[in-house]
Amino acid sequence: MSSLFPKLFSPIDLGPLRLRNRIVSSGHDTMLADDGTIGADLIAYHERRAAGGAGLIVLQVSGVHPTARYTSHVLMATDPDAADGYSAIADAVHKHSCGIVAQLFHPGREVMDGEQGMAPQAVAPSDRPQERFHVVPQELSTDVIDEIVEGYGQSAELICQAGVDGVEVVASHGYLPIQFINPAVNSRTDKYGGSPENRLRFLLDAIASARRGAGENKVVGLRISGDELTSNGLVDSEILEVIKATENQGMVDYISVTGGDSSTLQGAQHIVPSMQYEPAYLGQLSEQIKKFTDRPVMVAGRINQPHEAEKAIVDGQTDLCIMTRAMICDPEIAGKAERDAVEEIRACIGCNQACIGHFQQGVGISCIQYPESGRELTFLPRPKVREASRLLVVGGGPAGMKAAAVAAEAGAQVTLLEREKALGGQVLLAEKLPHRSEFGGAATNLTAEAQRAGVDIRTGTEFSASHLGELRPDHVIFATGSTDRDPDFEIVDSPLVLTSRQFLTDAPELPPGGVLIADWKGDWAGMGLAIMLARKRQVTLATAANFAGAGIQQYTRTALMPELIRAKVDFVNDARLAGVDEDTVYLQSTLCDEVIEVEGIATTIVNHAPHAVVPDIDLNGIPSVRIGDCKAPRTVEEAVYEGLTAANEFILTTGHRIPVGA
Missing domain, CATH: 3.50.50.60 (FAD/NAD(P)-binding domain)
Structure with missing residues (x-):
C-alpha cells in the first residue's frame, strides 16, 4: 500500500467486480487491432498496462451493429468469431489481477471514413448534418433502431461469455445514444423524439439490453460527457437529467465521466485534451454527477500524475481516475506510485503527437517519450548483454539520451557527451513557447532515465578525437542535432x-x-x-x-x-x-x-x-550511426524512436545476448 496515495490504492467495487486500485485506462482506439479483431499486438499492449499495476482496463470500442463501423478498423462484437480475441485479452489482463471491461459502441453520425476511399455513410436519429466530418446521415427507421438496441445485448453476451468482466455503454462525445437525447440533433416525432422521455428511450433501452446480455454477475457501466463543451451541445444541467434517468432505471454499476463532443472541432478537442488544459480540469463535472448517484464515478481529463489523482479522490470529485495517456507514456506508473517511487515516473506531457495523433493518421498509437508503447512485441522485454560493450553517444538531446538510457539499461558501458551545459537540445527551446512549458518534461524524464541506467553523462564537453582513445568505444552513436540554415531569401x-x-x-x-x-x-x-x-x-x-x-x-x-x-x-x-x-x-x-x-x-x-549537423572526425574504423536531426531534421518523436532503435540494434549485435529470464 502506498503511503503517499492511500485513497488511490484502496480497493473499490464496481458492482460484482472488485478492483485493486482506482487507476483506470479508459477505452481508446489504438489502431492495433488485426482487421477489426483482437490480435497479439493489442493483447500485448493492454497486458503491459495490467502488469504495470492498473486497476481497470477498458477496451476500445466494439461495434454493436453493422452500421456502427465508424472506421474501417473498428472492433466488431457482432461476429461470433470475435469471441476468441475477447477471451484471450481477458486472460492476459486477469493474469495480473486487473479488471477488464469492453465498450459497446455505435457512432451514429460520427463516422470518420467510408468504404474504399469513398465519403462516409452514417445513420442517426435524424438527417441533421455533422460539421466536423461533413456527414449527412440517413434517418434511422424504427426497425433498424430495434436491431441496434438488440445488438447491445447480443454484443454484451458475446463479450461477457468470453470472460471479460463487463461492458460499458458509450453515450459520450455526441455518439448515437446521446444524439437521440440532444434536440439539436434529434428532430423525430415518434416514440424516440419530441418529449424528454421519448428522447431518453434509446439510451435506456440500450442499457437494459446490455444488462440482459451481460448477466447480473457482470459489470455494466455508462460513459458520458458531463458537458459537451460546444455550441448546440448538451450542457451539464441537461446531462444531470440523463444521469437521474439512468439512476431510476437502476441497471448501471458505474459512471465514467468525460467532456466534449465529436461533431465539432470546438468540442472534439476535449476528447484528448492537450497541454493547454490544467490537470484534472473535468473534475467539477464528475463532482456534480456524484451528487446524484451512489454508483462509483470515474473521471478523465489530463490526470497525468498520482498526486493529481489522489487529490481528485480526496476532494470528493471522483471515486476513480482515468489515466490513459499517463499509462501510454509510462505503463508502470501505477506500480511506481504504489511503491512511492514517484521520481521514476515518466510523466505524460499532453503533446498528443503519437497517441491520438497516430490514430488520426491511421497508424498504431505510441508515445514520443516512450516509443515502446504500441510496439511491445518488437522492443519488449529488453534484452541484456553478458559482456558489457562500450558505447559512445555524442549529443544530449532526446535522441542521444534515449539511446544512452536504453543501451545502459541493457548492461552496456555508455558515455554521453553534450557540448552544452544542459541536456535537452531543442526541447529546451520548445518549452519557452506559450502553453508548451510541460514539453520540457520530455528532457527531464529522459535525463532521469539515463542517470538511473548508469550513463556517464558529461555536459559542457565538445567531442574530439581524443575521446576515442580515452573511452575506446566499440560503437559511436551521433545525435548532434541540427542548426539554422543560411537565409535563402x-x-x-x-x-x-x-x-x-x-x-x-x-x-x-x-x-x-x-x-x-x-x-x-x-x-x-x-x-x-x-x-x-x-x-x-x-x-x-x-x-x-x-x-x-x-x-x-x-x-x-x-x-x-x-x-x-x-x-x-x-x-x-x-x-x-x-x-x-x-x-x-x-x-x-x-x-x-x-x-x-x-x-x-x-x-x-x-x-x-534546419540544417543537419554532421560530425567530421575520423573514427578510425569504429562503427557509427547517425540518429535524430543529424540524420534528417524532424521532430522529437523521430529522434526518440531512432534513439531506441539504434540502441536496440547495438544491444542485439554487440557482445553476448542473455535470454530474458536467464
Missing part, C-alpha cells in the same frame, strides 16, 4: 531578421512595428511565437503550409487557434518567404508566381527548415 537594407531559435535563445528588444513570422512547416513554433508576440504588437503569421498549424495534431491546434483569432493575428497561407527590406516582407505564393507584399513589418522571424 533576399535581404535589402538592414531589417531585423531573426530565426525562431535565435529569438527563443536570446531575443533582443524588438523595435516598434509589426512582426511577420515566416513559418515554412506550419508547426508549433510558428503558432507559439505568434501567440507570444500578438500580446504586444500586430503579428502576421505566414506559412508555406496550407494553413497555420497544419503540422500540429488537430485537437492541439484547435485549442491554440482561438487565441490567435482573438488577438487579431493576420494569416497568409500557401506562401514562402522571398525577401525582406526595411519595412516590407515579400512572400511568394507556393501555388503560383504571385508575389504578396506585407508592409509595416519591423521584425521578421524565420522558422525555416
Whole structure:
C-alpha cells in the first residue's frame, strides 16, 4: 500500500467486480487491432498496462451493429468469431489481477471514413448534418433502431461469455445514444423524439439490453460527457437529467465521466485534451454527477500524475481516475506510485503527437517519450548483454539520451557527451513557447532515465578525437542535432531578421512595428511565437503550409487557434518567404508566381527548415550511426524512436545476448 496515495490504492467495487486500485485506462482506439479483431499486438499492449499495476482496463470500442463501423478498423462484437480475441485479452489482463471491461459502441453520425476511399455513410436519429466530418446521415427507421438496441445485448453476451468482466455503454462525445437525447440533433416525432422521455428511450433501452446480455454477475457501466463543451451541445444541467434517468432505471454499476463532443472541432478537442488544459480540469463535472448517484464515478481529463489523482479522490470529485495517456507514456506508473517511487515516473506531457495523433493518421498509437508503447512485441522485454560493450553517444538531446538510457539499461558501458551545459537540445527551446512549458518534461524524464541506467553523462564537453582513445568505444552513436540554415531569401537594407531559435535563445528588444513570422512547416513554433508576440504588437503569421498549424495534431491546434483569432493575428497561407527590406516582407505564393507584399513589418522571424549537423572526425574504423536531426531534421518523436532503435540494434549485435529470464 502506498503511503503517499492511500485513497488511490484502496480497493473499490464496481458492482460484482472488485478492483485493486482506482487507476483506470479508459477505452481508446489504438489502431492495433488485426482487421477489426483482437490480435497479439493489442493483447500485448493492454497486458503491459495490467502488469504495470492498473486497476481497470477498458477496451476500445466494439461495434454493436453493422452500421456502427465508424472506421474501417473498428472492433466488431457482432461476429461470433470475435469471441476468441475477447477471451484471450481477458486472460492476459486477469493474469495480473486487473479488471477488464469492453465498450459497446455505435457512432451514429460520427463516422470518420467510408468504404474504399469513398465519403462516409452514417445513420442517426435524424438527417441533421455533422460539421466536423461533413456527414449527412440517413434517418434511422424504427426497425433498424430495434436491431441496434438488440445488438447491445447480443454484443454484451458475446463479450461477457468470453470472460471479460463487463461492458460499458458509450453515450459520450455526441455518439448515437446521446444524439437521440440532444434536440439539436434529434428532430423525430415518434416514440424516440419530441418529449424528454421519448428522447431518453434509446439510451435506456440500450442499457437494459446490455444488462440482459451481460448477466447480473457482470459489470455494466455508462460513459458520458458531463458537458459537451460546444455550441448546440448538451450542457451539464441537461446531462444531470440523463444521469437521474439512468439512476431510476437502476441497471448501471458505474459512471465514467468525460467532456466534449465529436461533431465539432470546438468540442472534439476535449476528447484528448492537450497541454493547454490544467490537470484534472473535468473534475467539477464528475463532482456534480456524484451528487446524484451512489454508483462509483470515474473521471478523465489530463490526470497525468498520482498526486493529481489522489487529490481528485480526496476532494470528493471522483471515486476513480482515468489515466490513459499517463499509462501510454509510462505503463508502470501505477506500480511506481504504489511503491512511492514517484521520481521514476515518466510523466505524460499532453503533446498528443503519437497517441491520438497516430490514430488520426491511421497508424498504431505510441508515445514520443516512450516509443515502446504500441510496439511491445518488437522492443519488449529488453534484452541484456553478458559482456558489457562500450558505447559512445555524442549529443544530449532526446535522441542521444534515449539511446544512452536504453543501451545502459541493457548492461552496456555508455558515455554521453553534450557540448552544452544542459541536456535537452531543442526541447529546451520548445518549452519557452506559450502553453508548451510541460514539453520540457520530455528532457527531464529522459535525463532521469539515463542517470538511473548508469550513463556517464558529461555536459559542457565538445567531442574530439581524443575521446576515442580515452573511452575506446566499440560503437559511436551521433545525435548532434541540427542548426539554422543560411537565409535563402533576399535581404535589402538592414531589417531585423531573426530565426525562431535565435529569438527563443536570446531575443533582443524588438523595435516598434509589426512582426511577420515566416513559418515554412506550419508547426508549433510558428503558432507559439505568434501567440507570444500578438500580446504586444500586430503579428502576421505566414506559412508555406496550407494553413497555420497544419503540422500540429488537430485537437492541439484547435485549442491554440482561438487565441490567435482573438488577438487579431493576420494569416497568409500557401506562401514562402522571398525577401525582406526595411519595412516590407515579400512572400511568394507556393501555388503560383504571385508575389504578396506585407508592409509595416519591423521584425521578421524565420522558422525555416534546419540544417543537419554532421560530425567530421575520423573514427578510425569504429562503427557509427547517425540518429535524430543529424540524420534528417524532424521532430522529437523521430529522434526518440531512432534513439531506441539504434540502441536496440547495438544491444542485439554487440557482445553476448542473455535470454530474458536467464
